[in-house]
Amino acid sequence: EVQLVESGGGLVQPGRSLKLSCAASGFTFSNYYMAWVRQAPKKGLEWVATISTSGSRTYYPDSVKGRFTISRDNAKSSLYLQMNSLKSEDTATYYCARQDVGGFAYWGQGTLVTVSS
Amino acid sequence: DIVMTQGALPNPVPSGESASITCQSSKSLLHSNGKTYLNWYLQRPGQSPQLLIYWMSTRASGVSDRFSGSGSGTDFTLKISSVEAEDVGVYYCQQFLEYPRTFGGGTKLELK
Numbered sequence: 173e174v175q176l177v178e179s180g181g182g183l184v185q186p187g188r189s190l191k192l193s194c195a196a197s198g199f200t201f202s203n204y205y206m207a208w209v210r211q212a213p214k215k216g217l218e219w220v221a222t223i224s225t226s227g228s229r230t231y232y233p234d235s236v237k238g239r240f241t242i243s244r245d246n247a248k249s250s251l252y253l254q255m256n257s258l259k260s261e262d263t264a265t266y267y268c269a270r271q272d273v274g275g276f277a278y279w280g281q282g283t284l285v286t287v288s289s
Numbered sequence: 290d291i292v293m294t295q296g297a298l299p300n301p302v303p304s305g306e307s308a309s310i311t312c313q314s315s316k317s318l319l320h321s322n323g324k325t326y327l328n329w330y331l332q333r334p335g336q337s338p339q340l341l342i343y344w345m346s347t348r349a350s351g352v353s354d355r356f357s358g359s360g361s362g363t364d365f366t367l368k369i370s371s372v373e374a375e376d377v378g379v380y381y382c383q384q385f386l387e388y389p390r391t392f393g394g395g396t397k398l399e400l401k
Contacts, residue, residue: 207390209338217330217338217381219390233290233389267337274343275328275385277350281337 174198174278176268181283184258194251194268194280201249205271208253210264222271258287291316291384295393301401302372310367310396312382317362326386329358329367333378374400
């Protein structure tokens with residue numbers, strides 16, 4: 173059974189940093205692109221980052237480019253999101269997702285990040 | 290960026306009736322390989338999103354055949370036949386043709 177378990181969320185002050193983790197199991201992690209998707213409270217879904225199988229290619233929307241860094245450790249079946257220079261508008265639940273050829277086929281339960289002073 | 294625009298549903302939908310959700314993209318999602326890169330997701334209350342349909346009309350594993358996707362290069366429809374209580378939630382369309390991956394704003398389905 174595919175499982176994605178996020179961790180690392182919490183309350184952080186504006187301008188500070190936070191690193192999220194996602195532990196994957198139930199599939200060969202190194203064979204799949206992985207992604208982060210976020211959802212602000214009571215709002216819709218926003219794709220945040222994608223990383224290729226080896227980690228050599230990464231993709232971001234303009235809203236987080238230069239501030240967020242996605243990475244992975246295939247030996248540990250783990251995905252990460254380093255978030256720097258956090259803003260109040262980054263407050264959201266962050267989901268880890270497996271990116272299959274047809275879409276985000278599996279999602280974690282999410283971890284809440286609150287950016288506030 | 291490709292903009293995804295979703296239509297609203299005339300809520301609430303009577304149980305057992307069908308419901309259709311529309312989605313429009315600002316650019317054709319038809320790839321040269323013949324596939325149309327349009328996905329549909331359902332987010333039930335309090336849950337993570339779930340992939341329902343990919344490549345515009347292919348049901349994801351385990352998804353009920355009451356869900357069907359159709360459309361052209363820029364106009365898409367998700368049809369839910371015989372709506373049930375478990376179908377309640379917010380439906381999102383998403384384009385998977387290019388980066389940045391973009392979602393529609395969501396369409397809420399409520400049951401009568």
